[in-house]
Amino acid sequence: MRCNRGVPFFWRLAQVSEMPEGPTVRRFCSLVSPFVGQQVVKVGGSTKQIALQDLMGQWIQDCQVHGKNIYVAFGGSVTPEATAEKSEEKILNDDPPSEATTTPPPDLSSLQNEEENPRRKWLRFHFGLYGSIRVNEFARAKQGNKRGDWKDPTPRLILHFSAGGFVVFYNCRILWCSSPDVEPTCDILSPEFDKEKALRALSAPRPVCIILMDQRHFSGVGNIIKNEILFLAGVHPLSLGSLLPVETLRALIDHAVSFTGEWLQSKTRGKPQHYHIYMKEYCHMGHEVVKESIGPPLGLKRLTWYCPTCQELVQRKEQE
Ligand SMILES: [Zn+2]
CATH class of the missing domain: 1.10.8.50 (Helicase, Ruva Protein; domain 3)
Structure with missing residues (x-):
């Protein structure tokens, strides 16, 4: 018989869910990649770590995964041809080992030059317990809380795009950074x-x-x-x-x-x-x-x- 009494509540949670690891985070990145080249037209979410209005009107220029972090590049504009090709390439290359998500393609190297692209900024997402990403849907409660209420998870960040789709980020730390911390x-x-x-x-x-x-x-x-x-x-x-x-x-x-x-x-x-x-x-x-x-x-x-x-x-x- 298994007995969980005496085990701290956090560990009981940890038994049924772990923080997302490399493969899961890589899958999250492949969900965001199709939005590269699209413009953010509406922003929502509960995060206080960034100012939501800073993302309004921005284009997603790139999405990379490194370890357990996702890095999404935002900028004032994109080169439409380059981005469309890139976006396709990422979807095709989704199978491992995927170089597309770890090594920036050569045509984007000039975009990463801060002088040529001074307004490009990266958002780093680090996922906690139950951290996840949903596309064009919201996560629903999987179980009730102690009082038996079924409360859906609160989105940290919701990005709506000009083409009509949206991405929802749950339980993650969100930070601006100048470039992905890549090793x-x-x-x-x-x-x-x-x-x-x-x-x-x-x-x-x-x-x-x-x-x-x-x-x-x-x-x-x-x-x-x-x-x-x-x-x-x-x-x-x-x-x-x-x-x-x-x-x-x-x-x-x-x-x-x-x-x-x-x-x-x-x-x-x-x-x-x-x-x-x-x-x-x-x-x-x-x-x-x-x-x-x-x-x-x-x-x-x-x-x-x-x-x-x-x-x-x-x-x-x-x-x-
Ligand atoms: Zn054994």
């Missing part, structure tokens, strides 16, 4: 992801489950991916990277790349992703799964599922 070599879904660099980061004397969640090294990896790849590689979450054999670390990185790629493909096809250990009670060998909150001493603790039999803890050998 594709650390982005798990980027074709430029650098496995050797990842290996160096993973070899640190820290628990691997904490290193994997570090967005500076594994941008796009979230709690579900972390749990799954540790299980697939047979690595205990608390093993120190510095104590693991290099082949094991390489296997872990390979699983990270293949699992996130597969997840993105499932997303694109609208299919659910199969999990091996995340939220499971038993592993496929029939061993009982352990669930523990693990995180850095001063940081956020995340629920971690692992099989203590299949994922043996590697410990330092006793000094002789």
